[in-house]
Amino acid sequence: MTPDIAAILGVDGIATGAIYVLVAIGTVLIFTVTRVIFIPFGDIAAFTALTLAALDTGQVPGTIGLLVALACLATLVEVTSLVRKQAYREIPYAFLYYLVIPAAIALVVWLLIPLKPPLPVRLAMALLLILPIAPLLDRIVFRPIADGTVLLLLIVSVALHFALVGLGLLFFGPEGVRTEPLSSFHMEIAGIMLSGQTILIVVAAIVFSALLYLFFDFTLVGKSLRATAINRTGARLMGIRPARAGTVAYLLGSLMAGVSGILIAPVNTIFYDSGFLIGLKAFVGAIIGGLASYPGTAIGAIFVGILESFASFQSSAFKDVIVFSMLIPILIWRSLAALHSEEEVDE
Amino acid sequence: MALLSIENVCVSYDKVEAVHNVSLSIEAGQIVTVIGPNGAGKTTLMMAIIGLLKSKGRMEYLGQDLARLDVESRVGQGLCLVPEKRELFHDMSVYDNLILGSYSREDRSQVPQDLEGVFERFPRLKERRSQMAGTLSGGERQMLALGRALMSRPKLLMLDEPSLGLAPLIVREIFRTIASLRETGVSILLVEQNARAALETADYGYVIETGEIVQSGPANTLIHDEKLIAAYLGGH
């Protein structure tokens, strides 16, 4: 391998890694706040790409149908539970949050499609459609077992991923998509070609990570999310509702995943089931950060990107095997670190 | 009308009943203490009042049935528990912990003023305002827990073993603070094993044993009660 090739692979790896950073940070966010290891996160990214591709060609994206279906189901679940609790006064709010808002989003997007809106509007439409999906899934799937063990939530999460892959095929069809690059800009630094898309990906990863940091450190809602992540009981005693914090976490996480989906769509062909690998690799990065530290997660995700890039150069058939095998030593190292802190909590 | 009154409250873990038919009430502005040995059900009772544990029986707070409210709504209504384990946000700064104490308040404009009040009461916290809560000493943690609770401007403050694991000097300081809270008009439900200190601070006391109230009365009467002296206060 020549230094030139190594440099190209490195740049490529950083760009891939930056995409994983966005998904991985969302995963960590959701895990710390809700204790759910949200495996379907990559699916959210893939669905965003598919949605954008549909919007680009002026078609009605499958996301609209998916969103409306999930909204109806979530409303049904929520209203049923409210009736059971005899909390009739809250039923109108349930309709507003779980049915009216998602349906309004779907309607607005549907009305806008024939107008052939410009790219920035299409991006906004794609993100708007994707944002409510994870919170709705949370209401339908995870809220009823919110007190379960991390393991139970993990099993459910894996099952949910398979359900989403099926739904993805149903609503988006089997065709792969590749969207137009968001920028046709090219530049050359020290003999290495950098595409605008690559720069955009890295910049987006930095900007969104920074925004998240500011949100956590300077807003009360952000602090309440951190508080929930650190100590659920303590947070409840302050009047912070873990379920509401969870919804905010899912929204933020979906935003990150959505952006990564938009960024990856011009680079790789995305199919309805491409999300699994994106999600899992981001997840490997998140585990390097111990499912807790955001800077650690970012570094981990970049590492996975670079590893994948070099591994695919050496042996493209085994790149996934190499990436996933890496998880085992990482987990062992992480578990040793966790063991140490667990001992302290015990007392 | 009593601020909080509970009647025939029972709390069970699975099949084991930890609190049995407990009734007590707190008037506005009162300090009431519940004393008793380890495992008597004191903490369980606190957890039930705040809503972290399910209970049977009647609980009325400000004239409304508590059963209809979840933990967060109870906190929003001015109930506040400083639990035995403190439950601080260890990886957050002292300042953030205190600000989160005010989370459920509507009157955000009053928050900076209350923060100053807490810093005045606990100057140590001001010194350490940007330090992580997890790095504080035991006494400072208890101060932070108290300060965080005060940031919510509670109507009823419930303190579960505030003296737990603290050095005698600090215990004294904590009890002095508790007594001084009387001026702010907050009512306090104080659960303690340190029976003597608790009774000296409180207006009224209940003695709980194996989940049942076995004795109650004005604190200054209980403190001279022979049987109680023998059991909890050390006979001299």
Next chain:
Amino acid sequence: MRRSQIHLIGALAVICLAVAPYVLGSFSITLLNYIGIYALVAIGLALLTGVGGIVSFGQAAFVGVSAYASAWLSTTGGASPWFGLLLGAVLTCSIAAFLGFVTLRLKGHFLSLSTIAWGLAIAYMFGNIEGLGNYNGIASIPPISFGSIELIRSTQIYYLIWAIVIIAVLLAYNLLNSRVGRAMRTLRGGDTLVESLGINAFWIKLASFIIAALLAAVSGWLYAHMSRFVSPTPFEAGMGIEYLMMAMIGGAGSIIGGIVGAAIVTVLKNSIQDYLPLIAKGASGQLEIVAFSALFILFLQRARQGIVPYVAKFLPEPAHEPPPPAAPLPRRTQPPPGQTILKVDSALRRFGGLIAVNEVSFEVRSGEILGLIGPNGAGKSTMFNLITGALKLSGGAVAFEGASVADKRQYQIARAGVARTFQHVKLRPRMTLIDNVLLGTYPRTKTGFWRGALRLNREEEASAYQEALAQLKRVGLGDKPYELAGNLPLGSQRVLEIARALAADPLLLVLDEPAAGLRRQEKLQLAELLRSLRSDHLTILLVEHDMDFVMGLVDRIVVMDFGSKLCEGEPKEIRSDARVQEAYLGAVA
């Protein structure tokens, strides 16, 4: 329900299985074959996940390793499928042993995540190795044969599959009711409990993991030679979760549940394939996985315990037949009275910045009851955990019977003769009293996995049973040995813990706040029991908060406050010590 009745039901089930090929059509038999093959994996998971609490998403990969190994050997090597079985089993178990060795120390969800990782990695390998036919797989695999009889038709291999399933069920059932099986059933109680009983938790986990892998290997071998074709698809991650689903739906922890779960999932999958196209034409294929996942999620939300345990609630209790009288288990010789058996020398323990135990020294002498007292938060529990090995010392030394415990694991300290109870009672609530106490005899007995599975352990089991029953009687719980431990009131649960500790025949009994939460009458009974144990020359270290309880009972007292030792002496001296008054009974405000 008596044992003979259970045998009768079992025999009927076997007869039904035996005549099935003469009654049912070939399609049903094929379905039954698949159920049997899947059931083997599900039984493994019932042991691993249901009993042991280790959730594995990766069993499909083990099935694949064995299927591919046997397929490869019998096609390219032309070897008999029986050699394939050998290769498949050895290879799978070796991989499992390696993976287990590196991952089973992981905690909770980290462990399960690692199973996803290696499950995926192995599955990707099948599709990318040229010698294994890449994504095309391996075709024309020879059938299994007995001499000249080749098992080609589905009704032929049917008997082999179900014979293996029945053997697996019997072995698994025997294993669960043996010494090692009880240890496996305790894994869910947490490592601290398991190790406190002198059980090497890691070893039990590893063995369970390999057993589950072995069952998966047999399943994979049968699959390869039944379908005569392997490709990567049936061994991918999706199948891994389907196996988990079978085990959980049947009732995690129930052996029969493995079969029931496999049957339900397989039949359901089939009918979904049949009926979905009628409901939704066109997009049908995809709805299958959606419907399936949705059903599983609904199941996990609503009825986590599974079908078999639910049905079992309505069946009569199986009758318990106590084993015959047997020779008693060997006992240790207690050291002569007055000899130092535990020596704590300047023990130190830090938690981050807090010093929980600060240079504490004291001794426990044979035959005495020593009380370690102090207010809440004084560091008593930490001291306790240092002695039993649940926590490591930051400085100083603890020696039991002259040997340092510093570098010993918890289970090694327990085996050396330290038996403990817990402040928050740690029993297995779904196990009977006698089974809970039998756990205590673990370090005194020897039966391993194979002897347990083959029921070669009857004599030792009978001895252990007699010992456990004797200890139950000794603490006053001898009248209902088959009651579930979870049904006892708290006071009796504490006493049951003591019986379990006594069954280990300890040199030192360490009790962590045994009187907490007890009613007055129960406390008196407990004190009486401890006195009677002392008169049997047992040494007891008692960590307690309740002053009254301690004063009348112990020989000597060590008082701790703020992590340090305040003083030491006889109850009378301690009662009149002013420092103790101040520290313990409360500072004056």
